[in-house]
Amino acid sequence: MIISILIIPLLGGIILLLSSKRPRWHFTVNFLVSSASLIAAVIVLTQTVSGRILTLQIGNWPAPFGITLVADLLSSVMVLLTAIIGWAVAIYANKYVNAHQAGEGFFALMQLMLFGIYGAFLTGDMFNLYVWFEVLLIASFSLMTLGSTSRQTEGAFKYVLLNLVASAFFLVGIGLLYGVAGTLNMADLARKAAMMENTIVLQTVALIFMVSFGIKAAVFPLYFWLPASYHTAPIPVAAIFAGLLTKVGVYALIRVFSLIFIHDTNFTHTILLIVAGLTMLSGVIGAAAQNDFRRILSFHIISQIGYMIMGLALFTPLAVAGAVFYIIHHIIVKSNLFLIAGIVERIHGSFDVSRLGDVYKKWPLLALLFFIPAFSLAGIPPLSGFWAKLTVIKAGLDIRQFAIVFVALGVGLLTIFSMTKIWAQVFWKEQPITKEHRNTGNNPVWMELIPVAFLALLTIIIGLLAGPVFEISNRAAEQLLNHKPYIEAVLGGGR
Amino acid sequence: MQLFLPLIIGILFSAGFYLLLRRNLLKVILGIALVAHAANLLIFTMGGLKTTRPPIIAESKKMIEGLVTDPLPQALILTAIVIGFGVQVFALILARRLYQQTGISDINAVKNSDVNTEQVEKDGSL
Known part of the structure; x- marks a missing residue:
């Protein structure tokens, strides 16, 4: 079953590439492929939600010699979120991608990028993770430069350069890890790292991985590529980037710092905690x-990443559950906000908040659809962000880490400030009339409102059904902290 | 070899990071390439260095006998080299496109995407 999650987008990408002469079909094909991925992701989640761990040994090579795909609860949740965002953007993109861009391979690259993201979430092998990272990166590079205006090229250049540095660090880390442990299978690594007596080299390797994944996840001193590049990409692309790409980095951090590098949490996780606050x-x-x-919105991605890392750094079952809940909430909300920014731009012809206005008066429905994710992001109850923040902060209070809790609460307040700024400037204020700027005369269309409404509905559902969602996060966290089932599922019980 | 390879790796890393800190676009990309090579060599040494011991099963035998070179790091770097090559070529083309579009070859001047839209339009540099 796991393999279908990878096969569907790969086949879709190939079909779309081969039919580049018929760009008009692309929207339909892309939508069908995304729907199929969504169904496959739901099926995988229904199989793993009970706590079962699905594994697949590629080519029937037994682990740890071959490549293993593993779907535990965290992986399947991430896969489902990816499929949801992919599906929503597949509908949304219809209005934004013209036949020419589709012919250039927009949808094909989109599917191949999703292919890379799914792979990164499912793999159980460190080197294979590197390969998946490169698959999704090369597709994202191309998507980012697809319009090739000079600003896009600039943004993409920074993005490409820093990601290449991150990849080089990743390779160094993999090399040293192999030298220390003699294996790259994550389950095998967890087993061997737990038995290792001299951990000083392992700590060094942990820091190298922290830098590499930290660049990809955009944490404190390493995030400068993100606000310099995300806003230059076309909006459907930016929405996927904003929701998913940094979360691949966060996922990788959570995976290695809960499975492999846990022998000296005083050292590694304290660094993570400081990084999270900053x-x-x-x-x-x-x-x-x-x-x-x-x-x-791009800067808010960074501050929200901080909360997820905080959950990981506190490293209690509740805190890790909070981090997982936060990721679930954040992916849906953040992609949605980017999609809404795109609609506002299409109507009013600008992204500059000082030039926008009047959206609430003219399009109350759009304003409502913005209100839900924006104030969920700020953590207003009963929306999803409130429960996410509450869990992480409660976990901090439980182990008396008051400094980080104080920072988290203060940042929540500032987030409200930022969201009210957008709300007041874009939605409430009267639009200033200037000579060089006028509205495009476009109206929002159903094709773009449906995915936005769908994601907003999910935000409300997560908020109202916080219990079941939290239960899933909790089980995922339990699986992350208790390695025995994971190791047994991958390596077989007999070892 | 035991002494030679670490030296080479060290030189490659330091030269690579030196180039990464330069301001010329092309030099930065060359820096990336050197760092990637250094990383590949590092993985290579992690398998342990043994000469004249290929991991090949002799025709009359069923299993490998004795100590042989670990083939896995070589397979890994082969993958890493190919991926790195593709990505570096993309970066080179991107740098060329950037130079064509903006005439910039100094990395400090690549800052249009870092400021607010309004400022860029005022400067007229968009």
Whole structure:
């Protein structure tokens, strides 16, 4: 079953590439492929939700010699979220991608990028993770430069360069890890790392991985590529990037720092905790200085990443569950906000909040659809963000880490400030009339409102049904902290 | 070899990071390439260095006998080299496109995407 999650987008990407002469079919084909992925992801989640761990040994090579695909609860939840965002963007993109861009391979690259993301979530092998990272990166590079305006090229250049540095660090880490442990299978690594007596080299390797995944996840001193590049990409692309790509980095951090590098949590997880606090703060303060709709949102990605890392760094079952809940909430909300920014731009012809206005008066439905994810992001009850923040902060209070709790609460307050800034400027304020700027005269169409409404509905559902969602996060966290079932599922019980 | 390879790796890393810190676009990309090579060599040494011991099963035998070179790191770096090559070529083309579009070859001047839209339009540099 796991393999279908990888086969569907790969086949879809190939079909789309081969039919580049018929770009008009692309929208339909892409939609069908995304729907199939969504169904497959739901089926996988129904199989793993009970706590079962699905594994697949590629080519029947037994682990740890071959490549293993593993779907535990965290992986299947991430896969489902990816499929949901892919599906929503597949509908949304219809209005934004013309036949020419489709012919250039927009949808094909989109499917191949999703293919890479699914792979990164499912793999159980460190080197294979590197390969999946490169698959999704090369597709994202191309998507980012697809319009090739000079700003896009600039943004993409920074993005490409820093990601290549991250990949080089990743390779170094893999090399040293293999030298220390003699294996790259994650389950085998967990087993061997637990038995290792001299952990000083392992700690060094842990820090190298922290830098590499930290660049990809955009944590504090390493995030500068993100606000410089995300806003230059076309909106459907930016929405997927915003929701999913940094979360691949966060997922990788959670995976290795809960499975492999756990022998000296005093050292590694304290660094993570400090990084988390600074990430939250610098992201939210950076957002306050911005005027571009997308750049405000980009900085908020960074500050929200801080909360997830905080959950990982506190490293209690409740905190890790909080981090998982936060990821679930964040992916849906953040992609949705980017999609809404795109609709506002299509109507009013600008992303600059000082030039926008009047959206609430003219399009109350759109304003409502913005209100839900924006105030969920800020953590207003009963929306999903409230429960996510509550869990992480409660976990911090439980183990008396008051400093980080204080930062988290303060950042929540500043997030409200930022969201009210967008709300007041874009939705409430009267639009200033200037000579060089006028509205495009476009109206929002159902094709773009449906995915936005769908994601907003999911936000409400997560908020109202916080119990079951939290239960899933809790089980995922239990699986992350209790390695025995994972190791047995991958390596077989007899070992 | 035991002494030679670590030296080479060290030199490659330091030269690579030196180039990464330069301001010229092309030099930065060359830096990336050197760092990637250094990383590949590092993985290579992690399998342990043994000469004249290929991991090949002799025709009359059923299993490998004695100590042989670990073939896995070689398979890994082969993959890493191919991926790295593709990605570096993409970066080179991107740098060329950037130079064509903006005339910039100094990395400090690549800052249009870092400021607010309004400022860029005022400067007229968009």
